[in-house]
Amino acid sequence: MNLDEAVVVALGSNLAGGYGSSEALLEAALARFAQAGLPVLSRSRWWVSTAWPDPRKPEYRNGVVLVEAQMDAEQTIRTLFRIEAAFKRRRGAANAPRTLDLDLIAHGRTVLDTPELALPHPRAHDRLFVMGPLAEVAPGWRHPVLGRTAAELAAQASVGADARPL
Template sequence: MPEGGGDILVAIGANLPGTDGAAPLATCRRAAGTLDGLLGLSLVAVSRWWETAPEPPDPASPWYVNGVARLRGEADPAALLAALQAIEAAAGRVRPYPNAPRTLDLDIVAIGRLLRTAPDPVLPHPRAHLRRFVLEPLREVFPGWTDPASGRSVTEMLLALPDAPMRPAG
């Protein structure tokens, strides 16, 4: 299978209502549905949805809804990033400053075993191993996943992280 083939992991998150007034959970569910068939990929699993505190902490920012989708197929990293950014833009995503609250955030966590340091997207995602709100739902959809850069399992990475405020959504 080519480098860009296999299992593709996409983190999904939101903490602001969509431009249509939809709650973050509804926006995330809709976004997960749009991934099926995107660039010929198949959606094989979606984690449960989690409510998570903003990272870094921001008392003025609402909690996020987060989850992870597992896709299968082949995708060019740049084309996938562009497609995900188009979905974000359609949901009203703006980027006024780093870690700003958002109507939708779609991040490529990994594309198969592909290692890529430049250009964007960097793969695997350079901060996924630091984010419980990514790793907990990732473990649900792909419990045997190992980070292709470090060789550590998702469970090993979770055990290395401090506790973080999160609860099942809904």
């Protein structure tokens, strides 16, 4: 796979909903990707981290997938929002507990800043719970703006510094 063309999606959950565990919910969400037009090419293990910024909230489970997308970035994010809605994601306060969080981290080398979408994701490079899983599946992936690899960014990430594979 050409990492310059990679479509990178981060998944997160700290509310299991009716799935018994966040890992089960995340697996169920991943099962919807292909039928939504986003077949998974590669995936990380699930990672665990303390909720941020409020560590009293339930722990998060996170992971990263590389997907094939025959759609543009705006269509891709709308597809991810539809998957979130199917898992009863409610958008409210920032960083609030959630059943499912799907973030489009990168869509190839696309750089965008619109009201609907910023690419690459503006904070992903500093989050170990994103860069750690990404470095696991694509350590040589390069940030489209910063030019640094996922492995380099994971080594320097400061948010979610306790993140680790399950």
